[in-house]
Amino acid sequence: MAHSHDHSGHDHGGAGHVHGSTDKKRVLIAACLTAGFMVAEALGGLFTGSLALLADAGHMLADAIALGLAWYAFHLAGRPATGQLTYGFGRVKTLVAYTNGIAIFVIALWIVYEAWQRLLTPAPVLGGPMLVVAILGLLVNIGSFLVLHGGDRESLNMRGAILHVLGDLLGSAAAIVAAIVILATGWTPIDPILSVLVSLLILSTAWSLMRAAAHVLLEGVPPTLDRDLIARDLETTIQGVREVHHMHVWSIDGSSNMATLHACLDEGVDAHRAVSAVKKRLASEHGISHATVEPEFGQCADDHDHEHEHAGPAHRSHHH
Numbered sequence: 001m002a003h004s005h006d007h008s009g010h011d012h013g014g015a016g017h018v019h020g021s022t023d024k025k026r027v028l029i030a031a032c033l034t035a036g037f038m039v040a041e042a043l044g045g046l047f048t049g050s051l052a053l054l055a056d057a058g059h060m061l062a063d064a065i066a067l068g069l070a071w072y073a074f075h076l077a078g079r080p081a082t083g084q085l086t087y088g089f090g091r092v093k094t095l096v097a098y099t100n101g102i103a104i105f106v107i108a109l110w111i112v113y114e115a116w117q118r119l120l121t122p123a124p125v126l127g128g129p130m131l132v133v134a135i136l137g138l139l140v141n142i143g144s145f146l147v148l149h150g151g152d153r154e155s156l157n158m159r160g161a162i163l164h165v166l167g168d169l170l171g172s173a174a175a176i177v178a179a180i181v182i183l184a185t186g187w188t189p190i191d192p193i194l195s196v197l198v199s200l201l202i203l204s205t206a207w208s209l210m211r212a213a214a215h216v217l218l219e220g221v222p223p224t225l226d227r228d229l230i231a232r233d234l235e236t237t238i239q240g241v242r243e244v245h246h247m248h249v250w251s252i253d254g255s256s257n258m259a260t261l262h263a264c265l266d267e268g269v270d271a272h273r274a275v276s277a278v279k280k281r282l283a284s285e286h287g288i289s290h291a292t293v294e295p296e297f298g299q300c301a302d303d304h305d306h307e308h309e310h311a312g313p314a315h316r317s318h319h320h
Contacts, residue, residue, distance in 0.1 A: 063167070093157035096160065125178075177190075240274045
């Protein structure tokens with residue numbers, strides 16, 4: 001899976017918007033390809049008696065729905081913020097990514113159960129037609145994967161979509177291998193065994209996607225950033241900034257980062273200039289495109305109970 005990279009030195013305004021519109025088209029194309037072939041694969045699975053094909057069709061059904069949801073999330077994310085939703089709809093994509101992860105989990109568990117039943121009571125499988133359907137499925141999935149692969153892989157929503165198609169691709173490959181083994185040897189247990197292997201692979205990737213999405217939903221510090229290091233960087237590079245505390249860093253959608261902080265300034269420093277310098281530094285060096293900076297002189301404006309809640313353990317010496 002593609003993982004997030006450091007956003008240092010990038011302005012996310014324009015680039016993010018361009019990515020959004022092309023990603024939206026890519027996801028829609030993949031959704032249509034997946035939904036179209038899912039029907040053919042389900043019929044093929046029923047006709048040939050292959051669990052691997054049915055498992056892959058099950059994946060494709062969930063994926064067609066998930067890709068449709070991912071498309072809708074991109075569609076919503078383009079809407080402007082409202083008085084009620086002041087950050088806009090950007091986080092819908094993360095919610096969809098999280099939901100996708102849960103959906104993949106459920107389907108994979110169903111396939112494992114179904115495979116166990118098949119191993120207990122083996123059923124006949126038609127290897128020839130199964131091979132034809134599986135090869136067609138593989139070609140469709142490769143097409144979807146290539147369409148999505150050109151998108152923004154730092155977007156959690158896009159990562160979720162790619163993950164679904166990757167699962168289908170593996171499913172089709174497993175069905176091809178199973179069909180070849182059945183044709184060559186007549187050994188049908190290979191069919192449920194390979195469908196379980198695919199499910200286990202998908203379960204592990206679904207788990208990592210859910211963790212990444214949950215981290216965003218819990219407003220965790222983005223994995224590419226270190227809050228304490230950023231605070232220290234501001235203290236050492238911005239003239240007049242004596243200390244940074246009450247710092248929070250989070251991401252709305254896994255790609256656009258935000259921060260709030262208190263900047264304790266030396267007496268006589270121009271507060272406006274210091275705040276501007278902090279914001280510029282956050283944007284250019286740390287990829288934090290939106291920051292709220294509260295300048296302070298002398299004592300922290302918050303009450304004394306919270307006075308010592310700093311950016312981190314590195315800031316034990318308070319200068320209030």
